[in-house]
Amino acid sequence: MNPKILHTVNYGLFVVSTRLNEKKNGYIANTVMQLTANPVKFGVSCNKDNFTAGLILQNKKFSVSVLAKSCGRPIISKFGYKSGSKVEKFVDVQYFETENGTPVVTEKCVAWMEFELDEHYDVGSHYLFIGKLLNGDILSDEEPLTYSYYLDEYKGVAPKNAPTYISKELRKKYKL
Numbered sequence: 001m002n003p004k005i006l007h008t009v010n011y012g013l014f015v016v017s018t019r020l021n022e023k024k025n026g027y028i029a030n031t032v033m034q035l036t037a038n039p040v041k042f043g044v045s046c047n048k049d050n051f052t053a054g055l056i057l058q059n060k061k062f063s064v065s066v067l068a069k070s071c072g073r074p075i076i077s078k079f080g081y082k083s084g085s086k087v088e089k090f091v092d093v094q095y096f097e098t099e100n101g102t103p104v105v106t107e108k109c110v111a112w113m114e115f116e117l118d119e120h121y122d123v124g125s126h127y128l129f130i131g132k133l134l135n136g137d138i139l140s141d142e143e144p145l146t147y148s149y150y151l152d153e154y155k156g157v158a159p160k161n162a163p164t165y166i167s168k169e170l171r172k173k174y175k176l
């Protein structure tokens with residue numbers, strides 16, 4: 001099957017963050033979507049191997065920061081290509097903590113939201129986290145980054161832990 005069909009589905013790009021005690025951590029996700037309007041609930045797909053996954057399961061609160069179109073590569077490599085089990089991501093980045101103590105990345109972001117974990121589903125390699133919206137705000141009037149802009153203009157790819165990962169061989173075969 002031509003994997004190009006998967007690239008016709010578009011997304012935004014986000015930093016999903018949480019904390020457990022003193023450890024703050026976050027990862028880059030494209031799979032963030034609104035599921036219901038009343039109350040507002042979102043779904044977030046998180047690889048079980050992501051360090052953040054275990055923290056969200058225990059803390060039961062997380063934030064979603066919406067990356068700006070002009071965010072640049074460094075913030076994506078910091079949160080999307082490194083694991084919080086090995087590095088401290090919440091240094092040299094602008095963020096604040098909500099009244100619940102949830103860290104929220106504000107640097108290069110246009111909006112943020114905080115969620116309470118409502119339910120989670122085991123969908124194989126990933127957990128589907130369902131979060132109920134608690135709070136949020138606009139940070140800038142810049143355009144948000146889209147996944148297709150990241151693929152086309154940043155020449156970015158999705159690493160192995162991303163649900164939208166496509167192997168190098170298939171990308172080469174189908175000229176993706």
Ligand SMILES: Cc1cc2nc3c(=O)[nH]c(=O)nc-3n(C[C@H](O)[C@H](O)[C@H](O)COP(=O)(O)O)c2cc1C
Binds near residue numbers: 050083161
């Ligand atoms: C463009 C892009 C999109 C990604 N989308 C997701 C995603 O939706 N879900 C996911 O679990 N990982 C996704 N990832 C991978 C995680 O961000 C990556 O595995 C990260 O290093 C995990 O960090 P952690 O181990 O500190 O939690 C994505 C990465 C990139 C660069």
